Amino acid sequence: MPPQMKLTAITLDCPDPEALAAFYRQATGLGLHPKSNGDFAGLNCDDGLFIGFQRVDDYQAPCWPNQTVPQQIHLDFAVDDLDEAEALLLELGAAKPEYQPGGDRWRVFTDPAGHPFCLTRAKI
Incomplete structure (x- = not known):
C-alpha cells in the first residue's frame, strides 16, 4: 500500500504576496499567517491547509482561456450563492473573463495577479 499523503499547502507565484493574500483573505475570511512578510504571505484554513x-x-500572469502563458493551477471555491459571491469578488478586484464554460454550474474569475479560479455551487 502506498504511503498516505495529505495536502498541507498550495503556493501561488505572484508579484505582490501581501496584496494577493489580502484579496483571498477578504474573499474567504481565512486568517493571515503570522509570519507573512513582503516576499511571502499566507492564509491558514481551519482544516490545516x-x-x-x-x-x-518578472511574474507573468496566466492567460485564460488561451494558453500563451499557461494557468498551471487553479483553485475552486464552493459557495452558497454564485451571484452574491461574484459581486463581492468583483468589488475586491477580481475580473470575470468573457469566456464562461460552466453555464450555471460554475463561474471562472481571475484574481488580481491573473490566476484563474472558479466558484461552484455548494452541494446541499
Missing part, C-alpha cells in the same frame, strides 16, 4: 503567495520577479 495553508495557501501561500510568493513573490516572483
